[in-house]
Amino acid sequence: MGHTEPTTFYDQHPFDWVPPDASEPIDSTVLRPLLDLIESLDTNSLVLDIGCGPGRVLGVLARRGIRCIGLDRSRVSVGLAAERYHRPGVVGDNLRLPFADGTADVVISDGVIHHTENPQAAFAENCRILKPGGRMYLAVYKDFGRYPWLYKYPGALIRSGLRDRWAGPLVALFAQLPYFLVHFVRSRGRRTWTGARNLFYDYFVTPHVAFLPRGVVEEWCAREGARVVLYEKNRGANVHSFCLVKDSRSQPVRDPQLPFATEALVEQKRSAV
Numbered sequence: 235m236g237h238t239e240p241t242t243f244y245d246q247h248p249f250d251w252v253p254p255d256a257s258e259p260i261d262s263t264v265l266r267p268l269l270d271l272i273e274s275l276d277t278n279s280l281v282l283d284i285g286c287g288p289g290r291v292l293g294v295l296a297r298r299g300i301r302c303i304g305l306d307r308s309r310v311s312v313g314l315a316a317e318r319y320h321r322p323g324v325v326g327d328n329l330r331l332p333f334a335d336g337t338a339d340v341v342i343s344d345g346v347i348h349h350t351e352n353p354q355a356a357f358a359e360n361c362r363i364l365k366p367g368g369r370m371y372l373a374v375y376k377d378f379g380r381y382p383w384l385y386k387y388p389g390a391l392i393r394s395g396l397r398d399r400w401a402g403p404l405v406a407l408f409a410q411l412p413y414f415l416v417h418f419v420r421s422r423g424r425r426t427w428t429g430a431r432n433l434f435y436d437y438f439v440t441p442h443v444a445f446l447p448r449g450v451v452e453e454w455c456a457r458e459g460a461r462v463v464l465y466e467k468n469r470g471a472n473v474h475s476f477c478l479v480k481d482s483r484s485q486p487v488r489d490p491q492l493p494f495a496t497e498a499l500v501e502q503k504r505s506a507v
């Protein structure tokens with residue numbers, strides 16, 4: 235896989251904050267628009283979770299017996315997801331997905347494209363692998379609310395502190411520890427130190443972040459022949475959600491030289507699900 239990095243940020247800090255045991259119900263970590271979409275699926279739908287991380291959403295799909303495959307650039311995350319939820323996982327890049335055009339009934343992209351080097355290209359790839367008439371759930375960082383400010387200002391201090399050998403312990407004491415305590419209290423004691431630490435890194439330290447206005451996403455949808463059927467601001471969350479349907483007359487517009495995946499690979503994955 236040409237674009238796969240040997241070690242990614244999320245290999246070192248996987249988005250791993252929900253313990254795989256039942257101490258924090260996994261469904262409660264999924265936003266309502268995605269849960270509604272999942273609840274509307276039948277078990278024969280093929281769902282591709284692009285940027286699946288350690289499998290939080292794959293777990294919700296797997297529990298309902300829905301056929302699904304996870305893909306992530308982080309090998310560590312794909313390994314955790316496969317080990318926990320026994321669904322096939324692929325290490326690959328959202329910017330060059332190893333799936334043929336029109337493969338998926340449903341594509342899930344939950345908090346992913348804003349971390350890629352080119353969110354629009356990642357979105358176009360998600361559309362390409364979706365069947366005409368297929369559905370996509372997309373959640374991206376809002377361009378409004380408190381998070382853009384937090385990432386930019388306190389986040390800049392934290393990132394520069396972590397690069398400095400002497401300031402590192404100060405970041406742990408004055409930023410990471412209070413962050414953990416807030417999460418610990420809010421989760422009624424369920425959030426672990428490691429879980430809060432992984433969230434902290436995703437929140438403040440992650441190297442690529444784009445804040446995407448609703449209008450921009452709608453423009454991309456129009457270009458790719460997709461229609462927004464539901465928009466949700468998700469009050470209190472950092473992401474806004476879009477549910478899309480790909481136009482049933484939509485023709486694939488490009489024919490990327492796929493590095494390895496073909497219908498055959500997908501068939502093979504299907505039989506493994």
Ligand SMILES: C[S@@+](CC[C@H](N)C(=O)[O-])C[C@H]1O[C@@H](n2cnc3c(N)ncnc32)[C@H](O)[C@@H]1O
Pocket residue numbers: 242244245249284285286287288289290291305306307308311326327328329343344345346349350351436
């Ligand atoms: C914030 S996490 C979200 C994980 C998961 N979707 C969830 O909601 O639990 C972002 C994930 O996107 C993945 N990611 C970032 N850039 C990527 C890319 N270019 N291709 C594939 N995955 C990518 C990261 O490795 C990470 O696991």
